[in-house]
Amino acid sequence: MPSVPAYYEALGGGRFRSTGHTPGPWSPTDQHGGPPSALLAGALEAEGRRKDMMVARVTCEILGPIKVDDLELSVRVTRPGRRVERVEGELVQAGRPVLAASAWRIARTDLATEPTEVPPPVPDRHDLEREEGYLGSVEWRPLAGTFGAPGPCQVWTRLRGQVVEGEEPTPLQRVMAVADSGNGVSQVFPLETTWFINPELTVHLHREAVGAWILLDASTVAARGGVGLATSALSDLTGSLGRGAQSLLIAPR
Numbered sequence: 001m002p003s004v005p006a007y008y009e010a011l012g013g014g015r016f017r018s019t020g021h022t023p024g025p026w027s028p029t030d031q032h033g034g035p036p037s038a039l040l041a042g043a044l045e046a047e048g049r050r051k052d053m054m055v056a057r058v059t060c061e062i063l064g065p066i067k068v069d070d071l072e073l074s075v076r077v078t079r080p081g082r083r084v085e086r087v088e089g090e091l092v093q094a095g096r097p098v099l100a101a102s103a104w105r106i107a108r109t110d111l112a113t114e115p116t117e118v119p120p121p122v123p124d125r126h127d128l129e130r131e132e133g134y135l136g137s138v139e140w141r142p143l144a145g146t147f148g149a150p151g152p153c154q155v156w157t158r159l160r161g162q163v164v165e166g167e168e169p170t171p172l173q174r175v176m177a178v179a180d181s182g183n184g185v186s187q188v189f190p191l192e193t194t195w196f197i198n199p200e201l202t203v204h205l206h207r208e209a210v211g212a213w214i215l216l217d218a219s220t221v222a223a224r225g226g227v228g229l230a231t232s233a234l235s236d237l238t239g240s241l242g243r244g245a246q247s248l249l250i251a252p253r
Helices: 034-046 171-179
Strands: 008-012 015-018 053-062 071-079 084-093 096-107 138-144 153-159 194-197 200-205 214-222 228-236 239-252
Touching: 034 053, 034 071, 034 084, 034 096, 034 171, 053 171, 153 171, 171 200, 171 214, 171 228, 171 239, 214 239
Parallel strands: none
Antiparallel strands: 008 015, 015 071, 053 096, 053 200, 071 084, 084 096, 138 153, 153 214, 194 239, 200 239, 214 228, 228 239
16 A cells, blocks of 8 residues: 555644644544554653663543644653653643653563464455545554454554654554554444544553554443443564553443
């Protein structure tokens, strides 16, 4: 598939212009959670970057609709440490915080368990052959289940462009850009009649991704009288990476 332009253009001074590849399925004027999560996560790992550490957990709090408009980004190390440190950041739009995030960075180690099972290869068939918005910015290749139909789904994903124009996405950004889609690929109600919106996304990683392909093995549960929970086992072509989770507001549209 051909590449697409980046999600954001850097304007300097921590400011970014959102492009037409950021809108999600809920509204053409609102961004999908993946692009801003990837943008902010990249800044969290870059702030005071240390090669002896990796990001082990990222939590993104979506504080309101994120419009397809300019964003201001800020990050800071809030808990420095020799082996463990915490970084926080936020995206602000028109003076209003729209996304807050925190990350734990943990010192790397040479200790390891046995390698995990390698997932099935990327299939030839595609889903969602479209160009508009966020959905067109990702290659979707399902292994099991059907994108857009109720039920669990396993789908290989690959970004077709960059997060920030002129910058190669980091392994963390590749994961964060698609981890926010767990609720979408494993929906339990039709998109046309039901909201299933996540106010947060938490991703735990035990290693960095290798290569461009990220596998989401996603499922959603929604108990009567409760709220929804979408979880995704995350892998690359060499094995398991970690897990993502999203709390969901589920309501009639």
